[in-house]
Amino acid sequence: MGWEEVRYGCIGEHLGHSFSREIHTMLGDYDYRLCELAPEEVESFLLAKKFCGINVTIPYKQTVIPYLDEVDPAARRIGAVNTVLHKNGKLIGYNTDYYGMRALLLRAGIDLRGQQVAILGSGGTSATAWAVAQDAGAAGIVRVSRHPKKEGDEIGYAELYRRADRIGAIINTTPVGMFPHEEELAVDPTAFAHLCGVADAVYHPLCTSLVCRAAAMEIPATGGLYMLVAQAAKAAELFFDDLSMTEKTEAVFQRILWQKQNIVLIGMPGSGKSTLGRRIADLTGKAFYDSDALIEARTGMTCGAYLETRGEEAFRLEETAVLREVSQKSGCVIATGGGAVTRRENTDMLMRNGVTVFLDRPLADIRPTAERPLTRNRELLERKYAVREPLYREAADVIFPVYGSPEEAAGRLLETLRRTPEKGGNVICGKY
Numbered sequence: 001m002g003w004e005e006v007r008y009g010c011i012g013e014h015l016g017h018s019f020s021r022e023i024h025t026m027l028g029d030y031d032y033r034l035c036e037l038a039p040e041e042v043e044s045f046l047l048a049k050k051f052c053g054i055n056v057t058i059p060y061k062q063t064v065i066p067y068l069d070e071v072d073p074a075a076r077r078i079g080a081v082n083t084v085l086h087k088n089g090k091l092i093g094y095n096t097d098y099y100g101m102r103a104l105l106l107r108a109g110i111d112l113r114g115q116q117v118a119i120l121g122s123g124g125t126s127a128t129a130w131a132v133a134q135d136a137g138a139a140g141i142v143r144v145s146r147h148p149k150k151e152g153d154e155i156g157y158a159e160l161y162r163r164a165d166r167i168g169a170i171i172n173t174t175p176v177g178m179f180p181h182e183e184e185l186a187v188d189p190t191a192f193a194h195l196c197g198v199a200d201a202v203y204h205p206l207c208t209s210l211v212c213r214a215a216a217m218e219i220p221a222t223g224g225l226y227m228l229v230a231q232a233a234k235a236a237e238l239f240f241d242d243l244s245m246t247e248k249t250e251a252v253f254q255r256i257l258w259q260k261q262n263i264v265l266i267g268m269p270g271s272g273k274s275t276l277g278r279r280i281a282d283l284t285g286k287a288f289y290d291s292d293a294l295i296e297a298r299t300g301m302t303c304g305a306y307l308e309t310r311g312e313e314a315f316r317l318e319e320t321a322v323l324r325e326v327s328q329k330s331g332c333v334i335a336t337g338g339g340a341v342t343r344r345e346n347t348d349m350l351m352r353n354g355v356t357v358f359l360d361r362p363l364a365d366i367r368p369t370a371e372r373p374l375t376r377n378r379e380l381l382e383r384k385y386a387v388r389e390p391l392y393r394e395a396a397d398v399i400f401p402v403y404g405s406p407e408e409a410a411g412r413l414l415e416t417l418r419r420t421p422e423k424g425g426n427v428i429c430g431k432y
Contacts, residue, residue, distance in 0.1 A: 008239060009033035011045065012057035017179055017204050019225075019256060020055060023232045026252045027245055043067065049086050053239035055096075055232070056082045058175070061124030068093040078131050080124030083235045094238055097128045100231030101171075101201070103249070105132065108222035110197030113137040115168030118160055120144045120186050125173035125201050133171070144187075157187065164192045170210075172200040177208035179328065182352055189214040197221070203228050205328075205352035206261060212351055225260075229253040260330045262354030263417065266347075266392055268385055269338040269375050270366040271359040272402050272409070277335035279410035287332040291340065294322045303337070307373045316343060323349055338384070339374065341391040351395070355417065358396035361403075 015034040024032035046067040061080040069090035081093035148154035176186040198214035203224040214221035236245040265273040281288035327349040375381040
């Protein structure tokens, strides 16, 4: 698609994983398109002035400024523009990221008043975070960069760790931890003894490694999806001079989160993961993936035969490879193998894009079978349960008692998930 066709949309260099079009479609009945531009195309796009309103994302939030006829005072103060209106022949720049980040912090309960705030990154979004933190009453703000400038407020990561005991909040505006490098960690929050909150502008995955680790510390921790929705709603308000757009923020956020978040089922063999998973997928329209079935397709052997001939360690390696691939998907139902939780990297991967549900079926209701070599008799089943049950509970966002028919249990689980506070990546993580 050529940029001549864009009336409302988003320009950026790489937009393959953007949620913006889906969000704007939920906000209103207007044609919103994603337009990838190479650096040398930005000038022509802006000078042509064929659009009505656009959002601007990485790496052009500062690039566009010289081509604008007017820049809103708030955007000029920040030094970054993410929304441009074409009005009466003029291009006018705004920064709705400010509104989005402020809304994100408020919703997550992250109070920056009196805190020493570390902002990771030195691009346009970091400038937005600086303005938000300053206006929120932060006691001090430092910008952290891999290559800090000698002048100004930038420091390196080594210096950040040296100041760890002073830092009260961390805001990540770098792409570290973004798909497809979701295992990367911007900083280790456990090194900061006095953290009261962590926010990450990354929204894919929903819960970055940084946010997952911070949430495990039982502090407010949030990913960037709500910020994305809130800034989009504010941009739509500017596009159409329609104050009702920002009133839709929460409803649109809930819809996009439900669409993008995976439902991950963990529990003992025989607890009902595959059966419930298929029924939930049917009820929600989400795709269904069974990790054991994927392993069998990958190896050409049943899981039982593979365990018998290759051993458990080899099986676990195959399982991790399968879970790494499926955990990167969005909006699906995943039934895991009973022993998936024995490797921490598996649960870490699954938690980034999913809400994890422990199917807590009473052990007395689970029957050993010869098809499962590791739990083929009652004694082996009980031994495995004793080891795994604490791991299931540790990994679970939701602990779900399994009873009744599959149809009844699936309905109860969906109702439970709809009542469950969103987890880590956009919310406060916890056990429910």
